Amino acid sequence: MNTAGTAQVEVRHILSDKVTGGVLKPRTRTITWAAARYVVKRPPSGKHTVDLTCTECSASLLAEVRDQSSTRTIATVLRVIAALSLVVFVAALAYAFHEGGKTLPEGQSLPTLFPISVVAVIVTFVAAPTLYLRGRYYNGVSMLDAPKPRRRHRIIPVRAARRVVRTRR
């Protein structure tokens, strides 16, 4: 966890983002970036904005930083929703298997709840791990604005305490 009053982030400048394969070969996504780490101050309460500079292209990025307690609250909420998604996933999967495995008498269709449970399985299968990771790494810092194209920059939470600003290729 970050020390109270500060948050660590990594400013990433996306150099390339390529997706190959997809038809015959498995899809692989290759992203390369240059990154710089920053320690940002948290406000005593509420949220404030900070300016971060990309070391790669010297673009200035606007980030929003929340205070320690609301950051913790949001992270907890995300983890609770992730846990609920997991419960729904297990229940919907069990139900789908139960109903889908039945041999139905002639002319009888599956209950309406069956397609709903299948959709629930798919949605929660994606949502549960995503929300869990979001909650685990959430540090209250989010990017508000960046020069266009916006997709070229990302602000990533950093957990490990490291004070040096470094670049990576």
Ligand SMILES: [Zn+2]
């Ligand atoms: Zn940049």
